[in-house]
Amino acid sequence: MTVDSWRLRIQHRTGFDYAGPVSSSYNEARMWPRNEARQAVLDARVEVWPPARTYRYEDYWGTVVTAFDVHARHEALTVTATSTVETLPPGDLISAGEGPSWDALELPEAVDRWYELLVPSPRTGLDDELRGIVADIRGSHATPYLAALAVCEFVRGEVTYQPGATGVQSDALHAWAQRKGVCQDISHLTVGMLREMGLPARYVSGYLHPMPSAAIGESLVGQSHAWVEWWVGRWTAFDPTNGVPVGERHVVVGRGREYGDVPPLKGVYAGPKSTGQGVEVTITRLR
Structure with a gap:
């Protein structure tokens, strides 16, 4: 192969x-x-x-x-x-039946290990409305992994990607209130919802090649980009802005709790x- x-x-x-x-x-x-x-x-x-x-x-x-x-x-x-x-290419996603259970993620050793990536940070805090949505998504999915994918799908469906809609100081609640933002906002909102659900989650900063069928040697205007990773027995990366697994078009520069770390x-x-x-x-x- x-x-x-x-x-x-x-x-x-x-x-x-x-x-x-x-x-x-x-x-x-x-x-x-x-x-x-x-x-x-x-x-x-x-x-x-x-x-x-x-x-x-x-x-x-x-x-x-x-x-x-x-x-x-x-x-x-x-x-x-x-x-x-x-x-x-993408390669770190797991199958629907793999990964730890909800109970396993709530064990003290798991919480202690990933504590910094389970609590809200300044740009990833949620309100009561979003916490209720998270509870509904968690309750309707048998495994943390499937619930995480559902969160990415929900955010992408609710928040429109719009360059210039927000600034670097914006947070998840700002993007949610206006239902639009950039990749940074979409990633902050996704990370906040994953953490509220009990999944360790981190914000990833890097670059994205804009064309899946790019020609060799062609220089294009690219972009700084942000996506998310969550822990379900291993770290899994997903780009909620584009609705795709992280793969050959993505280049990682740094990780942290939110944009302020990277x-x-x-x-x-x-x-x-x-x-x-x-x-x-x-x-x-x-x-």
């Missing part, structure tokens, strides 16, 4: 413009893809302008962080991450206010 892997080259450029000269800034970039079972990083680099010495480490959640300070006066900051990643670029600086942040992602299928 042959496995149709993809090879993707990703260029992600982002940064800040300021209203005047900034004397110094201290920054963290989470733009370096992970090496793991379903993807291999063949090449990666992160470049900074104005030039600065960078160093890398893995944070608490296992995300590669590129940290750097800029002490030259500057009115703009640009970070460009370029990587080549080999990816595999922002592509954040920092502090001394100087006038920021006038905006630009983001450009270009993805090319090489194979």
Whole structure:
């Protein structure tokens, strides 16, 4: 049996413009893809302008962080991450009859092990209406795995994907109230509902190639993307925005409780206010 892997080259450029000269800034970039079972990083680099010495480490959640300070006066900051990643088709979903039971997920050892991924975070909290919906979905599915898929289907059916509908500070309840949002919002809502149901769930940040039938060598405008993973004896990844298992078009950068754990670029600086942040992602299928 042959496995149709993809090879993707990703260029992600982002940064800040300021209203005047900034004397110094201290920054963290989470733009370096992970090496793991379903993807291999063949090449990666992160470049900074104005030039600065960078160093890398893995944070608490296992995300590669590129940290750097800029002490030259500057009115703009640009970070460009370029990587080549080999990816595999979907392969971590389980069959309907597999995975732990509801009772197994409620055992103290399971709750203690995944406690941080079972409690609400600032962007994943729910209201009484959503908690009631979660109870209904859980009650109508025999296994946690089937209930998790039902949550993804429910969110995708209720919340319309609409670029620009929300900002990075929005949360699950905001997206639910207006029934529209971006992948970040859809993932926050899904994660919140999975946790309310008793499933350990985490938010995943990365990239998505926009075309399932991409031509080799064609460069396309891609996107930073977010999806979810839940634990049912092993971690299972699913993209609720697109209603598909995570596969060869997805590239993982980081995981955490929510967006606040994995922002592509954040920092502090001394100087006038920021006038905006630009983001450009270009993805090319090489194979």
